[in-house]
Amino acid sequence: MTSKTAMRILMAIVALIFLFSWIIKSGSGVSDSTFTNVRDGFLITFAVFLTLSIFSFLYHDNPFYKFAESLYVGISAGYWMCYGFWSTVVGNFVPRASRSLSEFFHVPYQERADHILIYIPIIFGLILLTRLLPRIGWLSRWSLAFIIGTTAGLNLTRYLRSDFISQVSNSFIPLFVDWKGAGDFINHISLAADGQFIAILSNWVIFVGVMCGLVYFFFSKEHKGTFGVASRIGIWILMITFGASFGYTVMGRISLLVGRITFLFGDWLNIL
Amino acid sequence: MKHIKLILFICLSLCLTQAIVAQTATDPPAETAPAVQPPAPPGNVILKDLPNDEGHGILVRWDLSPDDGAGRNTVISYDIYRALSPSAPDSLWMNVGTVVLGTKRYSDKSVEKDAPDFLPKKTDLYYRVVAVGAGVRSTPASAGPVQAYDNWFNSMKMPELIFCIVFLILTVRFINMAKRGIDLYVRPLAGIEAIDEAIGRATEMGKPILYVLGIGTAGDIATIASFTVLGRVARKVAEYQTSMIVPCCDPVVMTIAQEIVKTGYADAGRPDTFKEDSVYYVTSQQFPYVAAVNGTILREKPATNIYLGYFAAESLLLAETGVLAGSIQIAGTDQVSQLPFFVVACDYTLLGEELYAASAYLGREPLLLGTLKAQDYLKAIVLVLMVALLALRVITGADVISKPFDAPWW
Numbered sequence: 069m070t071s072k073t074a075m076r077i078l079m080a081i082v083a084l085i086f087l088f089s090w091i092i093k094s095g096s097g098v099s100d101s102t103f104t105n106v107r108d109g110f111l112i113t114f115a116v117f118l119t120l121s122i123f124s125f126l127y128h129d130n131p132f133y134k135f136a137e138s139l140y141v142g143i144s145a146g147y148w149m150c151y152g153f154w155s156t157v158v159g160n161f162v163p164r165a166s167r168s169l170s171e172f173f174h175v176p177y178q179e180r181a182d183h184i185l186i187y188i189p190i191i192f193g194l195i196l197l198t199r200l201l202p203r204i205g206w207l208s209r210w211s212l213a214f215i216i217g218t219t220a221g222l223n224l225t226r227y228l229r230s231d232f233i234s235q236v237s238n239s240f241i242p243l244f245v246d247w248k249g250a251g252d253f254i255n256h257i258s259l260a261a262d263g264q265f266i267a268i269l270s271n272w273v274i275f276v277g278v279m280c281g282l283v284y285f286f287f288s289k290e291h292k293g294t295f296g297v298a299s300r301i302g303i304w305i306l307m308i309t310f311g312a313s314f315g316y317t318v319m320g321r322i323s324l325l326v327g328r329i330t331f332l333f334g335d336w337l338n339i340l
Numbered sequence: 341m342k343h344i345k346l347i348l349f350i351c352l353s354l355c356l357t358q359a360i361v362a363q364t365a366t367d368p369p370a371e372t373a374p375a376v377q378p379p380a381p382p383g384n385v386i387l388k389d390l391p392n393d394e395g396h397g398i399l400v401r402w403d404l405s406p407d408d409g410a411g412r413n414t415v416i417s418y419d420i421y422r423a424l425s426p427s428a429p430d431s432l433w434m435n436v437g438t439v440v441l442g443t444k445r446y447s448d449k450s451v452e453k454d455a456p457d458f459l460p461k462k463t464d465l466y467y468r469v470v471a472v473g474a475g476v477r478s479t480p481a482s483a484g485p486v487q488a489y490d491n492w493f494n495s496m497k498m499p500e501l502i503f504c505i506v507f508l509i510l511t512v513r514f515i516n517m518a519k520r521g522i523d524l525y526v527r528p529l530a531g532i533e534a535i536d537e538a539i540g541r542a543t544e545m546g547k548p549i550l551y552v553l554g555i556g557t558a559g560d561i562a563t564i565a566s567f568t569v570l571g572r573v574a575r576k577v578a579e580y581q582t583s584m585i586v587p588c589c590d591p592v593v594m595t596i597a598q599e600i601v602k603t604g605y606a607d608a609g610r611p612d613t614f615k616e617d618s619v620y621y622v623t624s625q626q627f628p629y630v631a632a633v634n635g636t637i638l639r640e641k642p643a644t645n646i647y648l649g650y651f652a653a654e655s656l657l658l659a660e661t662g663v664l665a666g667s668i669q670i671a672g673t674d675q676v677s678q679l680p681f682f683v684v685a686c687d688y689t690l691l692g693e694e695l696y697a698a699s700a701y702l703g704r705e706p707l708l709l710g711t712l713k714a715q716d717y718l719k720a721i722v723l724v725l726m727v728a729l730l731a732l733r734v735i736t737g738a739d740v741i742s743k744p745f746d747a748p749w750w
Contacts, residue, residue, distance in 0.1 A: 140631050141622060243734060287697050287712060288713055289527065314680035
């Protein structure tokens with residue numbers, strides 16, 4: 069049996085299961101309307117088919133996955149094109165540009181003096197489209213330069229505050245919390261989470277971690293000797309952090325899987 | 341008989357009236373609540389333009405009412421009103437805010453032109469502050485006029501300015517050094533060194549290279565850093581005459597990527613071999629994009645997958661598929677939460693800032709090298725500053741290190 073024949077048989081089986089599931093789900097509908105039951109039965113069965121098609125990727129690339137992928141990408145691209153038109157062109161441009169256009173699209177016209185400013189992005193947008201005309205396509209680079217330049221400039225101060233100054237500021241932590249001398253520290257030492265010892269230990273871990281992490285990301289010096297040791301500690305701390313983050317995120321993904329399993333076994337098979 | 345009935349009715353009515361009057365007279369008088377005195381008004385209202393703003397804010401300050409926490413202790417809150425004229429009728433005094441007892445200041449700020457409480461700049465404004473008790477209100481304390489002005493300088497951003505100036509000086513200095521031909525050392529980055537090797541492998545295998553810029557926009561720093569590496573990769577790909585696939589998640593990113601790859605091919609002296617279709621737009625949604633790229637990986641079986649840019653939940657989905665396809669994988673992102681997935685699934689990973697350093701390391705261009713060196717020296721300054729301030733605290737016991745960049749000490 070060739071693989072083509074096997075695939076045809078498999079597709080026929082899937083089609084039969086689909087029809088069988090549709091009939092069963094339509095029959096078990098709770099609505100008084102037959103049309104609603106048939107429609108809901110189809111939607112649930114189709115959702116199950118798409119879910120299993122995507123899951124089939126775990127085994128191998130196959131026509132079912134290709135179908136689900138193409139449908140997903142096509143719907144998404146179409147949706148975003150419509151969304152872009154209605155939110156940007158109709159939502160932002162039309163209400164500021166023309167009263168008659170606003171009436172045509174049923175959006176309230178905004179009469180304001182600063183409307184002239186909207187023509188700057190419009191001009192840049194049109195320049196971007198000159199890429200479609202090879203002779204003047206070079207003009208589109210002006211728009212690209214404007215986009216990259218302004219966003220990089222605007223992000224400079226924003227990230228300087230959020231990713232640099234705030235983080236540096238938060239790293240200035242006391243290394244000896246509530247310190248009243250070594251004698252007092254030893255007498256009251258405890259492993260309580262809110263105790264002095266744990267607070268001091270935490271702050272030292274943060275301090276050493278920040279220092280060694282900074283050393284690891286220092287590119288101007290070879291990581292050898294003491295510098296190399298600090299860099300190695302830095303990468304160890306990074307890896308431990310990544311490990312914790314990995315576990316945390318995997319747990320989040322498991323909950324997504326649980327959602328799909330609940331759908332398959334609950335909404336479809338009514339086992340759960 | 342008829343008269344007797346009338347006389348009886350009149351007598352009965354009189355008796356009833358008398359009884360009611362007597363009853364009323366014997367009832368205790370209704371207890372009337374003692375009249376609540378309104379609190380004393382707040383005093384000394386001072387108005388000032390709100391500093392460090394774009395001109396739509398007024399700072400209102402006042403002295404507490406004598407009945408706030410003292411005296412009759414009847415103040416619950418303060419209402420702040422604004423009007424365009426001191427003689428405006430009460431209906432034109434707009435309540436712009438309410439603060440709880442014990443508060444002595446309020447920032448009246450409203451920048452939205454369409455908002456009902458919009459605060460116009462360079463316009464005379466008058467304010468009233470009223471102490472509010474339980475069902476009673478003090479007489480208003482008034483002040484004005486005051487005008488709101490936009491400020492040219494936001495003093496709260498002084499640290500940013502200082503760091504920018506320091507960074508600028510360092511950058512210019514190192515760029516000049518690089519231009520003069522002084523060798524600026526940059527430590528080797530394994531992930532970047534592997535790129536040339538990976539392109540060579542793809543050429544030998546006759547398979548394409550997949551370059552994924554992530555799901556960021558053209559404004560994301562990681563995407564901009566990735567563009568630089570893309571240019572270098574495109575040039576190498578053109579030199580080795582192998583093929584390249586660049587699926588994009590953002591139309592603007594696609595446009596820029598097309599230009600960069602085209603330039604890379606031109607720089608390598610092979611502009612004619614550039615195929616515009618090799619850099620294409622898929623969709624702007626995250627998971628459909630992943631589904632499409634995963635499908636491409638399994639169908640095209642690229643020899644090398646390079647994931648550099650902004651990534652979110654799709655990082656592991658892409659990298660895992662790349663493993664299934666048997667590709668060499670090089671990844672890098674500044675998203676800390678996604679780095680673990682790249683670390684476990686890719687052959688080489690550029691961690692955070694290594695992605696930014698990669699472009700300088702690859703290109704060895706004075707501009708990029710100078711910037712990288714300036715970053716390094718800024719890090720060194722921060723490191724020294726941290727140690728010095730912490731040592732100062734330990735030695736003196738003074739709290740000199742709490743939020744050094746947040747307090748307006750300047």
